[in-house]
Amino acid sequence: KSKEKGRNCLTWFTPVMKEHAMERLDLEIALRQAIQAGEFVLHYQPKMNIKTGKIYGIEALIRWKKGPDLLYPDTFISILEETGMIIPVGEWVIREACSQCARWHQAGLSHLSVSVNLSAKQFQHPQLDVQIAQILKETGLPPSSLELELTESLLMDHSEKAARMLNNLKSLGISISIDDFGTGFSSLNYLKYLPIDTLKIDKTFIMNSEHDRTNAAIASAVISLAHSLNLKVVAEGVETPEQLELLHNGQCNYAQGYYISYPLQKEDVEEFLVFIPQKERDPE
Ligand code: C2E
Ligand code: MG
Ligand code: MG
Numbered sequence: 067k068s069k070e071k072g073r074n075c076l077t078w079f080t081p082v083m084k085e086h087a088m089e090r091l092d093l094e095i096a097l098r099q100a101i102q103a104g105e106f107v108l109h110y111q112p113k114m115n116i117k118t119g120k121i122y123g124i125e126a127l128i129r130w131k132k133g134p135d136l137l138y139p140d141t142f143i144s145i146l147e148e149t150g151m152i153i154p155v156g157e158w159v160i161r162e163a164c165s166q167c168a169r170w171h172q173a174g175l176s177h178l179s180v181s182v183n184l185s186a187k188q189f190q191h192p193q194l195d196v197q198i199a200q201i202l203k204e205t206g207l208p209p210s211s212l213e214l215e216l217t218e219s220l221l222m223d224h225s226e227k228a229a230r231m232l233n234n235l236k237s238l239g240i241s242i243s244i245d246d247f248g249t250g251f252s253s254l255n256y257l258k259y260l261p262i263d264t265l266k267i268d269k270t271f272i273m274n275s276e277h278d279r280t281n282a283a284i285a286s287a288v289i290s291l292a293h294s295l296n297l298k299v300v301a302e303g304v305e306t307p308e309q310l311e312l313l314h315n316g317q318c319n320y321a322q323g324y325y326i327s328y329p330l331q332k333e334d335v336e337e338f339l340v341f342i343p344q345k346e347r348d349p350e
């Protein structure tokens with residue numbers, strides 16, 4: 067019997083596992099080539115001021131043009147993180163988003179801000195603030211038009227270093243928002259001492275909130291929390307007019323989601339922004 071056990075131990079690397087490892091390795095090699103070949107693109111998802119119906123900002127979301135396929139971040143971001151490739155790719159994202167937003171400013175959309183998602187590795191990079199200052203200088207984007215989206219877990223680890231980095235970033239004049247708020251499994255203590263501007267309610271709480279009382283209650287509690295701390299609050303994943311109405315009644319500041327707009331190719335953003343004022347909701 068023990069022999070059998072021993073044999074099982076030796077065969078832990080099953081054909082299925084081997085296949086997974088090979089696939090992952092292929093993906094890693096392809097990603098290295100993608101960096102060289104410049105196969106990444108950004109799509110931009112508008113964020114709306116609920117009161118005025120106006121688009122005030124856009125979030126940059128990375129995609130990978132892999133041959134005929136368009137791959138979404140869920141399929142490759144974790145590999146970029148584990149291999150450290152997220153550092154050069156993340157820097158490209160910040161530069162591309164800032165220079166694109168600067169171009170929109172030049173085209174007359176000077177009220178527009180852009181937000182960029184950061185992963186933990188990027189945030190722990192000691193040169194992040196220097197890098198961002200440099201990119202703002204290069205692109206000419208006003209610092210107040212750049213927002214960084216961070217997650218709670220990223221702030222929890224190395225909290226002292228994190229606080230220092232956040233303060234440096236804030237002193238450049240950029241804004242900080244907490245993405246996926248409420249899913250991080252963390253204490254709320256950091257809200258007291260970190261310079262945060264915005265909470266972004268995770269889409270799992272917005273989903274079905276017109277029928278799910280628990281979700282509606284959580285969303286409403288996050289809105290109250292944000293406002294009593296003098297923070298702005300965004301709801302992500304708004305998919306129906308009923309959800310938007312609920313957020314409007316609950317005094318949520320901003321909304322983002324498929325109901326307002328899918329993430330757009332950069333070429334389609336201007337057209338969307340010019341078009342939206344005509345379908346403005348309850349003008350005040
Ligand atoms: P996130 O920052 O929380 O972005 C929201 C995700 O929800 C996006 O998925 C967006 O396309 C999707 N979404 C937007 N509206 C709706 C909606 O109404 N319903 C539903 N069901 N989904 C909606 P995406 O683009 O696949 O990005 C997934 C995650 O990948 C992002 O979550 C972010 O954490 C990460 N990510 C994206 N771009 C970057 C990047 O440039 N750098 C880093 N480090 N992470 C990124
Ligand atoms: Mg985000
Ligand atoms: Mg989010």
Ligand code: MG
Nearest residue numbers: 245246268269
């Ligand atoms: Mg999310």
